[in-house]
Amino acid sequence: MADTEPDFTLANSTLAIIGLGLMGGSLALALRGKCRAVLAADPNPTTQQLARQFRVVDEICASPADILPRADFVILAAPVQVILSQIANLPSHHPGSPVVMDIGSTKTDIVAALDALPPRFDPIGGHPMTGKETAGLGSADADLYRGAAFALTPLARSTRRARMLAEELVQSIGAHPLWLDAETHDAWVAATSHLPYLVAAALALATPEEVHPLVGPGFRSTSRVAGSDPRMMRDILLTNRAAVLAALDRYKTALSHLETLLATDSPNLEDQMRLAKSVRNRLTR
Numbered sequence: 001m002a003d004t005e006p007d008f009t010l011a012n013s014t015l016a017i018i019g020l021g022l023m024g025g026s027l028a029l030a031l032r033g034k035c036r037a038v039l040a041a042d043p044n045p046t047t048q049q050l051a052r053q054f055r056v057v058d059e060i061c062a063s064p065a066d067i068l069p070r071a072d073f074v075i076l077a078a079p080v081q082v083i084l085s086q087i088a089n090l091p092s093h094h095p096g097s098p099v100v101m102d103i104g105s106t107k108t109d110i111v112a113a114l115d116a117l118p119p120r121f122d123p124i125g126g127h128p129m130t131g132k133e134t135a136g137l138g139s140a141d142a143d144l145y146r147g148a149a150f151a152l153t154p155l156a157r158s159t160r161r162a163r164m165l166a167e168e169l170v171q172s173i174g175a176h177p178l179w180l181d182a183e184t185h186d187a188w189v190a191a192t193s194h195l196p197y198l199v200a201a202a203l204a205l206a207t208p209e210e211v212h213p214l215v216g217p218g219f220r221s222t223s224r225v226a227g228s229d230p231r232m233m234r235d236i237l238l239t240n241r242a243a244v245l246a247a248l249d250r251y252k253t254a255l256s257h258l259e260t261l262l263a264t265d266s267p268n269l270e271d272q273m274r275l276a277k278s279v280r281n282r283l284t285r
Helices: 023-028 047-054 080-093 110-117 161-173 180-206 207-214 216-225 230-238 241-263 269-281
Strands: 013-016 039-041 059-061 072-077 099-102 122-128 150-153 177-178
Touching: 013 023, 013 099, 023 039, 023 047, 023 241, 039 080, 047 059, 072 080, 080 099, 080 110, 080 230, 099 110, 110 180, 122 180, 150 161, 150 180, 161 177, 180 216, 180 230, 180 241, 230 241, 241 269
Parallel strands: 013 039, 013 072, 039 059, 072 099, 099 122, 150 177
Antiparallel strands: 122 150
């Protein structure tokens, strides 16, 4: 159906962003002047006030039902469990045939929900690998996506129109598209994002408060993501449970090995530290 519209581009789209927190707000700021119109829905009165005060979008309201019928490109930008409920409500809120893209942190459950939408919808999954530990529109930044990898997880039913529009959006905000299937995406982010959160949380929980005077940049940088919104992270962890548990198992094996080397004063401890440095350098190059 949508493949018959080859001239449908970001510039002539009316975009609706559902959820105007850090990610949705940053996306709206990055897309200023790049769409025919940017509409938004968010139930938070403070968010609505900020959006109007700083003209973040062309129009904002509390309910998605008030803007969705006018949108031909819909972005779902909320916590994962909220996105799943938004997808379930889309058929009753939108009578047309929009491209629908989410930017949730896990993809398998969301892609399955997108696939259950009526045939008139044109869905595709997405996830930008960027963010902050502070949430809300007040932390939004037009440059948040610049230079970041942006995973795109198409469905078998995703049309050429959806794929081209998603890639155009990613490139227009300065990010780099990375095409993956949902399962591979979730396995990878379990290792690079969700496990680091749990490690940071465990470090915070294991550190006595009386050491506060000697907290320096090492502890601050290592524990930084423990400051993320707990509800959001709970959604992420529970919707990627199997992959996160597998990543945790690998981590515990590596940590146990280092513990053994330290306890036995093994000469191999420094070798493992050199190996860790080398691996880290390759992963972050």
